[in-house]
Amino acid sequence: MAIETTSIKRETLEKLFSNWLSEGKRILAPKKLGDHVDFALVGSLAEVSLDQVQTVQSPKIAVFPRVEELLAFQSTDGNVQLRERDLAVLPETVIFGLRPCDAAAFASLKAIFDWDTPDKLFSARLEKITVVGLSCSRADEYCFCTSVGGGPGAAAGSDILLTDMGREDFLLEIISEKGRQAVRSVSAGLQPDAAMDKESRLARVTPAFTVEKISSVLAALFDDASFWEKQSLRCLGCGACAYVCPTCACFDIQDEGGASGKRLRCWDSCGFGLFTLHTSGHNPRPLQSQRWRQRLMHKFSYMPERQSVLGCVGCGRCSRACPVDMNMVEHMRAVAEAKP
């Protein structure tokens, strides 16, 4: 559908919040928690933090929680009974105030979870989210959305995109049918866009590299061990970058509870040394440099090749979370400038 541009007053937005809640929807939004801002369930617009550059964690937690029950089992005298999750009880969720990069990330997640055999749980959760994006008026030295096809006011992935125009006014762009439904209860309060200049409110993010350049270099760079060693010497091999990343989708499966228990899906990361360790003891990626290479290749080479979507939206979270300041945009610039 064509994007429909209107504007909304903060008080109407507040009304919309209570309408969503009374319709039984949960609202997941950035909230100040101690000295950082992270996604949490909120009960009103007043609880939402709007001015941070980014949250610590990504909104993927709404569709890919860090621990999720896949099924329950019960074994009695060798007979195993399985109980699947009841998808109908998964909550309708409005994700409010996420950045355009985060909104774009759902396409990368979907490409992985729906590749080949669609993942029922993920799809059901995705079906039940409404994405209300908020354009960025500020960026920091970790942001690089404009290098990976996005932008501080980009609409892709959002059902509704808001832009804070100041003085309690928001520009409201309705991008999908889901978005139209989500604002229906206040449609009388939506005003025509009185020539609001969205562009003037957006952060400036200078592109640092081009995807074309990266893809042409990466394949040839695969075997350049010394490049990857140099790039990754300070990396400690933890899971922080992958766990805060809105597109990282790796998981581990754990059974808990003996004869009667649950099968759980838990986040995992290719940065861990044990990630690829085989039962035989062989590890195809014994070095951190190979694991770092995997992280970049997967996002910038394998995913575009196989799923026609990048595995990175340039949110910069990995770099902000990294205990040793591995700055993704800097590493990608080094890739772009490498001469394999």
Place this chain on the structure above:
Amino acid sequence: MEDLRNKARELLAAKAVQVVVGYGRGTGASRRAVFIQSAAEAGELLFDNACRQNLAVYLMKPEVRKLGKMALVAIPATLRTILQLASENQIQDLELLALVPDASGAVTQLATFAAIEAHVVLQDNDLSAAEKGELQKYEIMGMEQRRQFWEEHFSRCLKCYACRAACPLCYCSRCTVECNQPQWIPVPAHDLGNLEWNIMRAMHLAGRCINCGDCSRACPVGIPLHLLNQKLISEVYTHFNSRSGMAAKADHAMSTFKPNDAEDFIR
């Protein structure tokens, strides 16, 4: 700064070391680890108050270790780490050099564990006044309040293990949390798994943690892990009159057993 760079150039040119692990420019005003392998790169080295990472963590990283003999730019916690690792038989004397820049920029080179010990006794190794203040605030909480405090914090733990990765004393090739025959600690980052993981790590660091604070700084969700460690440091000091990272050969409060130990449960 020039002293440090010259020192690095001199050591690398003379092949006294193969790599100088120090601090260089990071994102914005931050500093990050740099691995200087030739005299020509020594200009990247920096030293100021923003240099906080305990670079001794790289002593235990195989990819760095294989570069050869290392000179390590050391802050006070780094020196304690070196001694603690020595006392745990993880590094040998003469395997590395420590370069200690002082406030004026002058660099002291410490080539042996004995020299490091002599330097460490002169520095302030106690918790800082601010750390003591924070610990006191924690200690006035009752048991129930403390339980709630930690449950709330641990409920946010992602099990990303950045704390463990950043910790120079969490060097186990297979951490207990990854042992699965039997499975000691639940892997999932649910409340029980998180509680057990964080308590286990704290207990493994009791009497060993040298208070660099890197686990806390590494934690992406801001769990105040340093409080657990500092509480244990103060308990170990009170009950065993012992401080970690002071000597290259030392008894360990939590893992050295003697026939005349006060407790009889172990006999």
